[in-house]
Amino acid sequence: MDLKQALESLETIQRKLYAYNAASSALYLDGDTVAPRDTAEGRGIALGVLAGEQHMLLTGPELGETLAELEAHKNELDLLHARQIEELGRTVGKLKRVPAQEYMAYAQLTNEAGDQWKRAKQASDFGLFRPYLEKLVDYNRRFAAYYDPAKAPYDALLDEYERGVDTAYLDDFFSVLRQRLVPLIKAVGERPQPDDSFLHRHYPVEQQKKFSDYLMQVLDLDRAHCGIGETEHPFTLNFNSADVRITTHYYEDDLASSMYSVIHEGGHARYELDVDPKLDYTVLAGGVSMGVHESQSRFYENIIGRSRPFIGAIFPQMREFFPEQLADVTEEAFWRAVNRAQPSLIRTEADELTYCLHVMVRYELEKALIGGELAVKDVPGEWNRLYKEYLGVDVPDDAHGCLQDSHWSGGSFGYFPSYALGSAYGAQMLRNMERDMDVWGPVAKGDLSGVTAWLTEKVHRFGGLLTPAQVVANACGDFDPACYTDYLTKKYTQLYGL
Ligand code: ZN
Numbered sequence: 001m002d003l004k005q006a007l008e009s010l011e012t013i014q015r016k017l018y019a020y021n022a023a024s025s026a027l028y029l030d031g032d033t034v035a036p037r038d039t040a041e042g043r044g045i046a047l048g049v050l051a052g053e054q055h056m057l058l059t060g061p062e063l064g065e066t067l068a069e070l071e072a073h074k075n076e077l078d079l080l081h082a083r084q085i086e087e088l089g090r091t092v093g094k095l096k097r098v099p100a101q102e103y104m105a106y107a108q109l110t111n112e113a114g115d116q117w118k119r120a121k122q123a124s125d126f127g128l129f130r131p132y133l134e135k136l137v138d139y140n141r142r143f144a145a146y147y148d149p150a151k152a153p154y155d156a157l158l159d160e161y162e163r164g165v166d167t168a169y170l171d172d173f174f175s176v177l178r179q180r181l182v183p184l185i186k187a188v189g190e191r192p193q194p195d196d197s198f199l200h201r202h203y204p205v206e207q208q209k210k211f212s213d214y215l216m217q218v219l220d221l222d223r224a225h226c227g228i229g230e231t232e233h234p235f236t237l238n239f240n241s242a243d244v245r246i247t248t249h250y251y252e253d254d255l256a257s258s259m260y261s262v263i264h265e266g267g268h269a270r271y272e273l274d275v276d277p278k279l280d281y282t283v284l285a286g287g288v289s290m291g292v293h294e295s296q297s298r299f300y301e302n303i304i305g306r307s308r309p310f311i312g313a314i315f316p317q318m319r320e321f322f323p324e325q326l327a328d329v330t331e332e333a334f335w336r337a338v339n340r341a342q343p344s345l346i347r348t349e350a351d352e353l354t355y356c357l358h359v360m361v362r363y364e365l366e367k368a369l370i371g372g373e374l375a376v377k378d379v380p381g382e383w384n385r386l387y388k389e390y391l392g393v394d395v396p397d398d399a400h401g402c403l404q405d406s407h408w409s410g411g412s413f414g415y416f417p418s419y420a421l422g423s424a425y426g427a428q429m430l431r432n433m434e435r436d437m438d439v440w441g442p443v444a445k446g447d448l449s450g451v452t453a454w455l456t457e458k459v460h461r462f463g464g465l466l467t468p469a470q471v472v473a474n475a476c477g478d479f480d481p482a483c484y485t486d487y488l489t490k491k492y493t494q495l496y497g498l
Helices: 003-033 037-059 063-070 078-097 100-123 126-147 155-161 167-189 203-219 255-274 290-304 308-321 329-337 355-370 376-391 417-437 450-460 469-474 482-496
Strands: 226-230 238-240 243-248
Touching: 003 037, 003 078, 003 238, 003 243, 037 063, 037 078, 037 226, 063 078, 078 126, 100 126, 100 167, 126 155, 126 355, 126 376, 155 226, 155 469, 167 243, 167 355, 167 376, 167 417, 167 482, 203 226, 203 255, 203 308, 226 255, 238 255, 238 376, 243 255, 255 290, 255 450, 290 417, 290 469, 308 329, 355 376, 355 417, 417 450, 417 469, 417 482, 450 469
Parallel strands: 226 243
Antiparallel strands: 238 243
């Protein structure tokens, strides 16, 4: 194989990987949206075959020879190809280091653990999930050693989700959050709460759907390239930079729920649609990491979507969609209601201010579990203790405590911190954006084009061409978590008159 052949082979293999992914995603999307209830079995078989084909392609001789030939000509490659072989090499290396038998056994374990977690959560009984969590922690400690034996196990796992992030980085990050946010949340808690009862009037689904269409228009999401569906838990799925889908969930007694799901998932979709199309059908397509992705979705949802200028811009339209429900509501009251902050038990329902403390609890527990300093049997007690310490709330039972999230049952340890990092990256991006341009004048008129253009220039267009750390440096400069705590302090001081 010569260089020219190797480059052709590289392109062909990446297109095949894209096709397997696209087929799996289409099946997954179908299953979660419109497929009839008792049809999962056949899809499961198809998904299993596709995963097997993908694994064979990644670990097979064809890709091995291709990568070896390209490695030998590394200095002649442009950035695009250099990054493609770097990413593929990483994936292949990781897959080959994990013994096939353990890989298969682990896939089966996460499958069973997912079912058992659902049962345990329903019964609110951690004891039912405990033996599975013990095995999952053991496997992940072993896998961490396969990924990178030089690193502490939790650091090796973190690197899988947010390349370059480790415990030292996160300890500093969360310690700034803890010092500044715990007292701020306490001060907010001592102030009277704004009325948000009007958000829970009757909002018919049909009207909310029209409102979703309007919000997607405000985000400039071209409906010829971005679809919207309904699922229990909202998500975004990308096929390529010209085909992205978002979902939402409508509650007739909660206007803000779907409204902010659409803006959040719309932010993820904005990112995917704005990636340079040259990266399509390669391993560099799509958003670069979970943390950077969350920085974008949360930017649109919280920093823009919950700002006073944005509410001012869309409120007159909202009143046309919901004339009776909002007849006696002012835009000022609406802005205060959607920013109501109060410590609570459930992460996914948390407000912008308290959200990161939910993540911090999970970070500390994961770090100790994977580090071997916390026994699985002690998880509920530690969980409840930390919720009391950081959020001041008493956890009544496991369902509202350590069993609320599915992540660990799926084997994801090291994923949670990305949520908090994304929020913090976004706040620093805002600071830099405000230095570069007038952010709020156009937003107050409902015009987000400048915001999107800035984010596209600094973040979106690169897809995976840059590493997560490079993208963050490009948009944030030197990462400084104080930008985030300053942003929250300013916002909530104004909202609550501290
Ligand atoms: Zn998200």
